[in-house]
Each structure stands twice: as C-alpha cells, then as structure tokens.
Amino acid sequence: MDNDLGDILYRADALCTSTLKGQPLYHLARSGSQIDSLLYNAFRSTESLFHSRSGLDPEAEFNANMLLGERALPEAPEKSAILSQQLQQQEEEPEFISSTGSTELLEDLMQASAEKIRLLAERSFLNQQIVDTTQIKRKALNLTKSSVEPSPSKKRIEDERIIAVTSNAAETAFAKSVIEFYFPLSDYIYDKNEDKLAKAFAGAAARTRDNSVILIWDQVLVLFVSQFSVKGETAKNVRSNTSWMIHVVESSVGYLQKQLVTLSLAFGFINHMELIVERNLAIARRGGNPGILPLINAFLNVKHFKTTETTCQDGVYGTDSHPVWEVVYLCLRCGGFDSVRKIADSHLKNLPSCAALATSLSSLEKGYKLSSEEKTRIKAEWRSESRSCTDIHKKAVYCAFTGDESSEVSDNLENWLWQKLTPCSFDCSFSTAVFKELERLIGNDYGTLDGCYMKMKIIGEDYFTSDGGSPLIFFQALWLTGQIERAISLLYKIDMMSHAVHIAILAYLKGLLIVSDDLSLPIRIYLQLYIEISPDNPMECSLNFCRLILLYIKPFELVNIPQSLDYLFLLRKMDSPIEGNLFLSCVSRAVYLTDEISLILGSVDDRGLRSTGLIDKYAADVIVDDVLAKVAHDSEISGNLANAVRLYHSAKRYDDAIRIACDYLAKEMSNSEKRTQARNLAMWLASIYKRSSDLSSHLISTLYLLIDISTFFLNYQEKKFSKCIDILSKLKCIPLVPDDVQSYVSVFYMLSDQVRIVLPDLCLTTMQITLHQFEHNKEMAEILQSRSKAIIHYIAMVPYRFPTLITSKILQISTQFN
Numbered sequence: 001m002d003n004d005l006g007d008i009l010y011r012a013d014a015l016c017t018s019t020l021k022g023q024p025l026y027h028l029a030r031s032g033s034q035i036d037s038l039l040y041n042a043f044r045s046t047e048s049l050f051h052s053r054s055g056l057d058p059e060a061e062f063n064a065n066m067l068l069g070e071r072a073l074p075e076a077p078e079k080s081a082i083l084s085q086q087l088q089q090q091e092e093e094p095e096f097i098s099s100t101g102s103t104e105l106l107e108d109l110m111q112a113s114a115e116k117i118r119l120l121a122e123r124s125f126l127n128q129q130i131v132d133t134t135q136i137k138r139k140a141l142n143l144t145k146s147s148v149e150p151s152p153s154k155k156r157i158e159d160e161r162i163i164a165v166t167s168n169a170a171e172t173a174f175a176k177s178v179i180e181f182y183f184p185l186s187d188y189i190y191d192k193n194e195d196k197l198a199k200a201f202a203g204a205a206a207r208t209r210d211n212s213v214i215l216i217w218d219q220v221l222v223l224f225v226s227q228f229s230v231k232g233e234t235a236k237n238v239r240s241n242t243s244w245m246i247h248v249v250e251s252s253v254g255y256l257q258k259q260l261v262t263l264s265l266a267f268g269f270i271n272h273m274e275l276i277v278e279r280n281l282a283i284a285r286r287g288g289n290p291g292i293l294p295l296i297n298a299f300l301n302v303k304h305f306k307t308t309e310t311t312c313q314d315g316v317y318g319t320d321s322h323p324v325w326e327v328v329y330l331c332l333r334c335g336g337f338d339s340v341r342k343i344a345d346s347h348l349k350n351l352p353s354c355a356a357l358a359t360s361l362s363s364l365e366k367g368y369k370l371s372s373e374e375k376t377r378i379k380a381e382w383r384s385e386s387r388s389c390t391d392i393h394k395k396a397v398y399c400a401f402t403g404d405e406s407s408e409v410s411d412n413l414e415n416w417l418w419q420k421l422t423p424c425s426f427d428c429s430f431s432t433a434v435f436k437e438l439e440r441l442i443g444n445d446y447g448t449l450d451g452c453y454m455k456m457k458i459i460g461e462d463y464f465t466s467d468g469g470s471p472l473i474f475f476q477a478l479w480l481t482g483q484i485e486r487a488i489s490l491l492y493k494i495d496m497m498s499h500a501v502h503i504a505i506l507a508y509l510k511g512l513l514i515v516s517d518d519l520s521l522p523i524r525i526y527l528q529l530y531i532e533i534s535p536d537n538p539m540e541c542s543l544n545f546c547r548l549i550l551l552y553i554k555p556f557e558l559v560n561i562p563q564s565l566d567y568l569f570l571l572r573k574m575d576s577p578i579e580g581n582l583f584l585s586c587v588s589r590a591v592y593l594t595d596e597i598s599l600i601l602g603s604v605d606d607r608g609l610r611s612t613g614l615i616d617k618y619a620a621d622v623i624v625d626d627v628l629a630k631v632a633h634d635s636e637i638s639g640n641l642a643n644a645v646r647l648y649h650s651a652k653r654y655d656d657a658i659r660i661a662c663d664y665l666a667k668e669m670s671n672s673e674k675r676t677q678a679r680n681l682a683m684w685l686a687s688i689y690k691r692s693s694d695l696s697s698h699l700i701s702t703l704y705l706l707i708d709i710s711t712f713f714l715n716y717q718e719k720k721f722s723k724c725i726d727i728l729s730k731l732k733c734i735p736l737v738p739d740d741v742q743s744y745v746s747v748f749y750m751l752s753d754q755v756r757i758v759l760p761d762l763c764l765t766t767m768q769i770t771l772h773q774f775e776h777n778k779e780m781a782e783i784l785q786s787r788s789k790a791i792i793h794y795i796a797m798v799p800y801r802f803p804t805l806i807t808s809k810i811l812q813i814s815t816q817f818n
Contacts, residue, residue, distance in 0.1 A: 257335035292336035
C-alpha cells in the first residue's frame with residue numbers, strides 16, 4: 001500500500017511541479033483535458049488510500065478530509081440526500097482557480113512552449129547549413145553540361161553547390177587579407193560612402209596579386225563607381241529602368257574600348273594593342289608618335305608582318321598602306337572617335353557606295369546618338385552594299401550601327417560583347433528589347449547550341465565553361481550586361497566566396513541588388529525565366545543576400561565578434577523568417593552562442609547604468625533599446641531569467657524587468673542554492689527602483705513581498721524559527737490563527753501569480769517550524785496546535801490546489817501534533 005501511495009504521489013507531483021515551473025512536458029503528448037483527467041485520477045486515488053489507512057484518530061481524519069477537498073465531516077446516513085445535493089451544487093460551481101492542472105495554466109504553458117519553439121526555429125534557421133550536401137560540387141574548370149529542360153518556364157531552378165570558403169590559392173590569399181576588408185566595412189558604418197568602400201574592396205583585391213581577381217574587381221568598379229543614382233527606388237524598379245540599361249551599356253562599352261584605370265592594372269582594347277606593340281617594337285616601328293592612329297598603325301604592322309590574304313575595299317590608309325576599313329574599325333573599337341572623323345573626312349565621304357555611313361562617321365563623337373532617319377539610311381545602304389562587300393572590317397563597321405552579326409571579327413568575348421553593345425550605345429531611342437535579348441542570350445542556364453560560335457540561339461553557362469572554357473569569361477559576359485545576381489552566383493559556385501560576398505555587399509548598398517523575399521530559398525532563385533521572352537516580361541533573378549552573409553561569417557562568428565556584427569549589420573532592413581528584425585535576431589543569436597553579453601551589449605553596474613558595448617556602434621541606424629529588449633525576450637524564453645532582468649532594465653523596460661525578477665525569485669524560492677542569486681538580483685532591482693514613481697505599483701509591491709518571503713526562507717535555513725514566525729505575522733500571507741482563515745481566503749484573489757506559486761512551500765515550511773516548536777516547547781502546545789489547524793483549514797478552503805506531495809507532507813506533520 002505504501003509503495004502504491006508513493007508511486008501515485010510521485011507521478012502526480014511530477015505533473016504538477018513541471019506545470020508550476022512553466023517547463024514543457026516533452027515526455028507527454030497529451031491534450032489539456034487528458035492531463036486534467038490524469039491529475040483528477042491521481043488525487044482521487046490518493047484520497048481513497050488515505051481513507052483506507054488505519055490508525056487515524058477522528059481529528060486526523062477530519063484534517064485529511066479537509067486537505068483532500070471535502071468541506072465537512074464524513075456524511076451520516078440520515079443526511080446522505082442533503083449532502084448529495086450539496087455535492088451536485090459544488091460540481092456545478094468552479095471550485096479552483098489558477099490551479100496547476102487548470103485549462104488556463106495549460107494554455108499559458110502551451111503559449112510559452114510555442115514561443116520557445118519559435119525561438120529555437122529562428123536560431124536553427126540562422127545556423128543551418130544552407131547547401132545541399134547530397135549534391136556534388138562542380139569545380140571551376142570541370143563544370144558539366146546541364147541537361148536541356150523541355151519546359152523551363154514551369155520549373156524553378158534551385159541550384160545549390162557545396163562550397164569551401166577558401167579553397168583555391170587565390171581565395172586563400174584573399175582570406176589572408178580579410179582584415180583589410182573588415183576595416184573598410186567598419187568605416188562605412190560611420191561615413192556611409194559606397195564609392196569609398198568599393199575602391200577599398202578593390203584595393204584589397206589588388207593586393208592579392210592575382211590577375212584574375214584584379215580583372216574581376218576592375219569590371220565590378222565599371223558599374224559601381226559612377227554617379228548613377230537610385231535613391232527612392234527599389235532595386236527591381238531600378239534594374240528594369242531604361243536609364244540603368246543605358247548606364248550598363250555606356251559603362252561596358254567604355255570598358256571594352258579603352259583602359260579604365262581603376263586598379264594597379266588596366267584592361268581594354270587599347271591596352272591590348274599597347275602590349276602587342278611593346279612585345280614587338282622592332283616590327284611595330286611605332287616611333288615616338290603618340291595618339292591612336294600611330295598605335296593602330298604599329299599594331300597592324302605586327303598583325304600583318306607575315307603575309308596573309310586580306311580583303312580590302314575602298315583603298316588604304318597611312319604610310320604603311322593598311323586597309324582603310326580595318327583602320328576605321330580599330331579606331332571605332334578603341335573609342336578613337338576623333339581619328340574616325342579624320343579618316344571619314346579624308347577617305348570615305350566621297351565614296352558613293354557608303355555615303356550614309358561616312359556622313360555618320362564624320363559626325364561621330366563621345367555621346368553621339370544616331371537619329372532614326374540616319375539609322376534607316378545606313379540600314380538601307382547596307383542591304384544594298386552587303387551583296388558585294390568582301391571586306392570583313394567594312395561589314396563590322398556597318399554592323400556596329402545596325403546591330404547585325406559580324407562573326408568574322410568576333411574572335412573573342414570582348415569583341416563579341418562590344419559588337420552587341422555598341423549599337424545600343426549609338427541608338428537615340430534605346431531599345432530595351434535588344435538589351436534584354438542580349439541578357440537572355442548570355443544568362444540563360446538552359447543552354448542549347450545551334451551552329452558555330454556567335455551563331456547560336458542561346459549561349460548560357462555551359463557554353464562558356466565547357467571544353468576548356470573559363471567561368472571568369474562567363475562572369476565577364478554576365479557582369480558587363482548588368483546581370484549582377486547571376487554573376488555573383490557564379491563566383492559563389494566556383495569557390496570565390498569572399499569576392500561574391502563583397503561584390504554582393506556593394507550591389508546591395510548601391511541599391512542595385514534584387515534580394516529574395518523568402519530567406520529560406522537557395523542562394524539564387526529565378527523569379528521569371530522563359531525561353532521566349534517578350535520586352536515587357538524580362539528575365540529577372542534574385543539573390544538570397546541574407547544566407548550568403550550568414551554563410552560567409554560562419555567560420556569566424558564565434559572568434560571575431562566585432563567583424564561578424566559588422567556584416568550582420570547589413571541585414572538590418574530585412575525581416576526574420578520567424579518574426580521581427582533580422583539584425584536583432586542575429587545579435588540575439590550571437591549572444592546565445594558566445595555568451596559575451598558584456599562585450600556585445602555592455603554590462604550594468606550596481607547603479608543600473610549600462611556601459612558601452614559593440615552594439616552602440618550602430619546606434620545611428622538601429623534603436624539600441626530594441627536590440628536589448630529582443631535579447632532580453634529571447635533570454636526569458638530560454639530560461640535565462642537573470643540576464644533577462646538586466647537586459648530589460650538596460651532597455652528601459654522596467655516593468656518587464658520587475659516581472660521577470662518576480663518570476664525568477666518565485667521559481668527559485670525553494671532552491672536554497674539558486675535562491676540567493678535570485679534574491680540578490682531582486683534586491684538590486686528594488687534598490688534602483690525604490691524612488692521611481694512611474695512603475696507599476698502592483699509589480700513593485702509583489703517584488704518587495706517576494707523579497708520578504710525569501711528572507712523568511714533564508715532565516716529558516718539558518719534555523720532562526722522565531723524570526724521566521726515574526727516575518728510571517730508581518731507579511732500576512734497565511735493565517736496563523738483559525739479565526740483569520742476566512743479573511744485570508746477572501747483576499748487570496750489579490751495575490752499575484754508569483755506569490756501563489758510559493759504558497760505551498762511557505763505553508764509546508766511553516767508547518768515544519770510549528771512542529772519543531774511544538775516538540776521543544778510543550779507549554780505552547782495549544783497555540784501551536786491552533787496554528788497548524790489554521791494552516792490546514794486555509795489550504796482546504798483557498799481556491800488553489802497544492803501539489804500532492806506537499807499536501808501529503810503537511811498531512812503527515814499535522815498527525816504529529818496529537
């Protein structure tokens with residue numbers, strides 16, 4: 001019997017205690033009604049066991065009945081009908097409130113559990129591996145050809161790769177200078193100068209002394225270091241705007257024509273000719289003549305050093321008698337418009353077969369635009385001339401104005417891109433359809449070749465990277481046509497993670513990066529992707545900027561907190577996938593992972609003043625109090641109530657600080673080891689708020705009451721029993737004489753939940769003190785017996801169900817007073 005009783009008491013108390021402490025019952029997958037049923041069965045079984053026990057005198061049996069919920073003596077046979085009616089009325093009336101097994105408390109428990117699950121889900125999202133480890137990474141020089149999809153418009157591409165942050169030699173060298181990237185980013189947080197940041201990033205890339213890296217950043221600065229303004233517009237609107245497309249065309253054509261000295265090296269067609277001439281000075285015979293025409297003449301001397309068959313129409317130009325159209329093409333190719341005008345005036349304007357073209361060439365200057373009439377005349381002239389044209393460079397010059405194909409001179413990507421972009425730069429009525437078709441031609445990932453080089457329907461990634469190609473060539477094609485997200489995604493896939501991240505940062509800060517709305521999606525997703533695309537339905541893609549940043553900082557987020565926070569600061573305008581601001585969630589996660597609260601958020605001294613932390617660096621852009629409140633809320637959900645109290649206080653959420661301090665002290669009241677810490681924290685908070693007038697009077701009074709109750713337990717631990725009773729008589733929490741029971745029961749509704757939680761332990765401890773005094777002071781036996789009766793009656797009458805284990809202990813103690 002004793003074993004059965006102990007087992008039932010243990011199970012019932014486990015249920016009650018878990019609910020009281022606000023801990024989810026993970027081992028039970030039951031509804032609230034099932035838990036209530038279990039508790040009811042446990043209590044009724046315990047009651048029947050107590051009734052069946054022998055050796056109880058009438059007074060002890062009365063006390064047992066009172067404690068276990070009966071409100072009178074055992075029923076007599078002659079009064080059974082009356083008592084049955086009374087019991088029926090009692091069942092219809094709500095007997096208990098704020099019970100540990102009540103529906104309301106279980107609902108609160110479920111809500112707290114849901115909040116904790118949301119927090120864990122948020123942290124899990126921020127910490128998850130964002131690549132699919134079941135896929136095999138395709139190396140930069142061994143990218144396999146993708147399969148052709150029959151219906152690409154119906155399928156979203158989710159192309160994820162396993163990456164290593166620093167896998168190749170160039171990236172390793174770049175990682176060594178990561179601190180050089182940190183300082184420019186740190187400076188940007190203060191000055192908000194994107195152009196300065198772009199040049200600083202490019203300078204760090206130049207110090208790698210890797211020509212491919214330098215070339216990448218040289219191309220990056222072509223689009224970013226400019227006066228192009230995007231204020232007040234979304235990235236998607238800017239990128240679909242004609243002014244952006246014109247900016248891309250003019251910047252890219254300028255880059256392809258001549259060197260744009262942005263780094264230690266310069267790239268462009270002029271630089272290419274200079275290198276050829278310098279390597280062959282004896283053959284070039286340039287002399288000391290500066291300018292474009294002497295350079296072209298020297299370049300052609302090298303090119304035609306070995307006799308080759310060339311087709312020449314309309315004469316030659318210069319002392320070395322080079323084909324005139326080849327010279328015009330090279331002048332046009334490197335942006336030498338003055339030289340083009342000079343040749344057109346001296347050699348071409350008197351040729352009737354190309355009069356319209358010669359007229360336009362004579363007017364050529366920087367920023368020149370063809371009128372619709374001029375373009376129509378040139379096209380008509382070319383239709384007639386093309387039948388007899390044998391000079392490939394003459395054809396190339398015509399195609400530079402008409403936009404037709406000239407595959408004979410498109411022997412590399414730069415020449416092909418220049419040929420595609422130049423007609424757009426000359427067109428007075430810029431055709432967005434032509435530019436978007438060029439984007440689709442290069443960027444489409446469903447590549448199918450149709451014909452030889454430069455005569456394909458669609459190109460795509462596989463064309464540039466297969467058969468010994470290079471992904472960096474594909475990057476150049478993407479970037480110089482303004483496909484920022486695809487270019488960044490390519491660097492991400494070929495293990496140039498650092499470059500991808502910092503280019504994405506610049507694009508994001510410039511307001512040019514289209515960012516994914518759903519942060520749970522892969523790094524790059526397609527919004528619209530159709531093989532056949534109309535001018536009004538452009539191909540667009542977005543980049544998951546958040547996941548890219550989180551992946552980048554993962555190797556150093558625990559060891560270099562200031563640097564990781566600077567990168568996370570960039571996410572301040574994004575929303576968390578769970579709820580709230582993403583930057584706030586990331587800071588909370590950083591505190592959770594590193595436990596560096598003082599470093600990140602600052603520390604609070606004895607006077608309640610917070611010292612400066614890393615978070616104060618961002619005070620101009622984020623509300624620091626909101627960050628502190630977010631971390632405090634997450635700490636509260638995680639069960640770290642001590643930190644939550646200090647952080648709520650630092651965030652000027654004083655009522656929340658008091659509320660958590662009360663919860664913390666009430667929770668640890670019966671734990672002698674943790675009670676001291678909770679009590680000291682509550683006393684510290686009370687000392688700060690003692691002169692505050694704008695606080696909740698109910699909360700502050702509850703805090704003071706709990707501190708006094710903790711003093712009671714502290715004295716009990718030190719065996720100062722008389723002082724404990726004095727404290728109880730002043731606190732007036734529980735009755736000490738039977739006559740006061742009814743009044744204490746009537747004011748029970750005024751007690752806060754935190755005080756109600758400690759009542760069972762308070763009553764049990766008081767009974768233990770009373771028993772001790774009863775055993776050592778027989779002359780006070782009557783008074784002490786009266787006190788025990790008052791406590792028992794109070795427990796029986798108060799609308800709050802005590803844990804069964806505590807109830808049984810009190811019952812056992814009460815039997816010893818006889």
